[in-house]
Amino acid sequence: MALLPILSAPHPVLSAKARKVRPDEFGAELLRLLDDMAETMYAAPGVGLAAPQIGDSRRILVADPGFEGEEGARRKGVDLVYMVNPEIIEASATKIKWEESCLSVPDLSQNVERSDKIVIRFQGADGAEHERSYEGFPAVVMQHELDHLQGVTLLEHSSLLKRTRYLQKQKKKAGGR
Numbered sequence: 001m002a003l004l005p006i007l008s009a010p011h012p013v014l015s016a017k018a019r020k021v022r023p024d025e026f027g028a029e030l031l032r033l034l035d036d037m038a039e040t041m042y043a044a045p046g047v048g049l050a051a052p053q054i055g056d057s058r059r060i061l062v063a064d065p066g067f068e069g070e071e072g073a074r075r076k077g078v079d080l081v082y083m084v085n086p087e088i089i090e091a092s093a094t095k096i097k098w099e100e101s102c103l104s105v106p107d108l109s110q111n112v113e114r115s116d117k118i119v120i121r122f123q124g125a126d127g128a129e130h131e132r133s134y135e136g137f138p139a140v141v142m143q144h145e146l147d148h149l150q151g152v153t154l155l156e157h158s159s160l161l162k163r164t165r166y167l168q169k170q171k172k173k174a175g176g177r
């Protein structure tokens with residue numbers, strides 16, 4: 001397994017809509033990528049990682065929404081899921097608001113309103129189809145990761161002023177000042 005470099009916004013791959021994984025792409029190589037993504041997520045540490053964040057513009061994500069807070073370390077791996085071509089097939093009208101952060105948008109937190117309950121249909125690394133439902137914080141995590149597959153980060157959920165300030169700060173950092 002290997003740690004993968006995580007891209008920071010702004011980056012064209014983070015803003016692009018990811019494409020579906022093709023039938024011929026399932027198998028051992030895809031599983032290896034998912035394992036590497038999980039290792040990278042735990043090392044960060046984070047509760048989710050989408051493929052565009054490591055520069056791969058395909059509909060792939062890993063998440064372990066139980067790996068959070070003081071209890072998290074003990075729950076590592078319990079809720080770990082590998083999703084290929086995930087789609088939300090049900091979303092509750094009831095909303096939940098959470099202050100979110102992102103490995104690709106360091107030093108920014110943003111309140112985002114999401115559905116409180118969702119159902120996701122996805123494939124595993126072997127191509128088998130699954131459905132899984134999430135509620136509360138885990139539902140927030142999954143919707144955040146699914147956003148990445150649409151080219152949407154926390155910056156798109158921020159106000160224009162906040163986004164502009166953030167991007168100016170990143171520019172300065174890149175310029176070494």
Ligand SMILES: [Zn+2]
Binds near residue numbers: 102103145
């Ligand atoms: Zn993120």
